[in-house]
Amino acid sequence: MAMDLKVLTEAVGELDEDKVLEMLEDFVATNPTEEEAQKVVNACQQGMAVVGDLFDKGEYFVGDLIFAGELLSSAIEALKPVIGSGSTEKVGTIVLGTVEGDLHDIGKNIFRSMAEAAGFEVYDIGIDQSVSAFIDKIKEVKPQILGMSGVLTLAIDAMKNVVDGLQQEGLKNDLKIIIGGNPVTKEACEHVGADAFTTNAAEGVKICQGWMC
Ligand code: B12
Numbered sequence: 001m002a003m004d005l006k007v008l009t010e011a012v013g014e015l016d017e018d019k020v021l022e023m024l025e026d027f028v029a030t031n032p033t034e035e036e037a038q039k040v041v042n043a044c045q046q047g048m049a050v051v052g053d054l055f056d057k058g059e060y061f062v063g064d065l066i067f068a069g070e071l072l073s074s075a076i077e078a079l080k081p082v083i084g085s086g087s088t089e090k091v092g093t094i095v096l097g098t099v100e101g102d103l104h105d106i107g108k109n110i111f112r113s114m115a116e117a118a119g120f121e122v123y124d125i126g127i128d129q130s131v132s133a134f135i136d137k138i139k140e141v142k143p144q145i146l147g148m149s150g151v152l153t154l155a156i157d158a159m160k161n162v163v164d165g166l167q168q169e170g171l172k173n174d175l176k177i178i179i180g181g182n183p184v185t186k187e188a189c190e191h192v193g194a195d196a197f198t199t200n201a202a203e204g205v206k207i208c209q210g211w212m213c
Pocket of ligand 1: 065107
């Protein structure tokens with residue numbers, strides 16, 4: 001691959017939008033494989049971690065986070081043509097959303113794009129969604145999979161509330177549940193009562209595909 005992933009991560013971390021978009025345009029023009037495109041998404045994700053660290057240290061401010069969010073959304077838009085092969089056969093249904101209290105949606109949107117490209121029908125209910133919003137959508141579309149996203153520490157408890165709600169409604173056993181986002185770990189997954197966790201959208205799609213076999 002011609003692209004230097006380290007340089008890309010740095011450019012995202014420095015919020016150098018022109019450089020990032022130019023690199024991605026050149027990359028897309030090389031007609032890359034899906035696997036190469038996923039590496040590029042990962043490099044962008046690492047750049048966002050750099051942004052988060054600089055915010056933590058007080059070098060970046062909320063305005064920079066907002067700009068970083070817009071930058072990454074444009075980056076993913078630029079990568080869309082090469083992110084997935086665009087399966088036409090429907091392989092399964094996913095209800096997806098960012099949990100209550102959390103407004104971050106870039107990672108969720110990346111997972112949605114990749115899952116759709118793999119042939120899943122995805123019902124994305126959006127950000128900051130309550131337990132009842134998840135339950136209502138699940139009752140309506142009866143998916144095989146529930147995907148919950150969150151990047152704030154508090155998202156873990158919000159995810160657990162959804163799973164507890166599903167349990168109370170007797171809906172949990174009909175579903176596979178996957179959680180994603182920066183703070184998810186094995187421990188968080190057990191605490192939440194989910195079936196799987198990941199901090200990588202491509203891996204998340206593979207897990208969902210495995211459940212459909
Ligand atoms: C951009 C950003 C914002 C933007 C979000 C824009 C948007 N549309 O999403 C804005 C400006 C809105 C924002 C606001 C805030 N933010 Co912010 N933000 C970030 C930042 C820099 C990047 C997040 C991101 O997009 N990452 C890139 C994506 C691609 O990664 P990802 O989400 O992990 O997703 C990947 C995987 O996890 C996976 N995935 C994600 N979801 C799912 C779901 C499923 C089902 C699957 C299978 C996979 C999957 O796929 C993705 C691709 O591989 C992070 C830093 C960081 N390290 O994450 C801070 C960060 C998350 N923010 C933080 C904070 C503190 C805030 C604010 C409180 C700031 C403030 N004072 O107002 C507010 C909170 C608002 C709220 N209530 O949610 C903290 C959180 C601290 C904590 N532990 O809770 C962080 C970690 C920064 C930091 N180090 O301090 N933020």
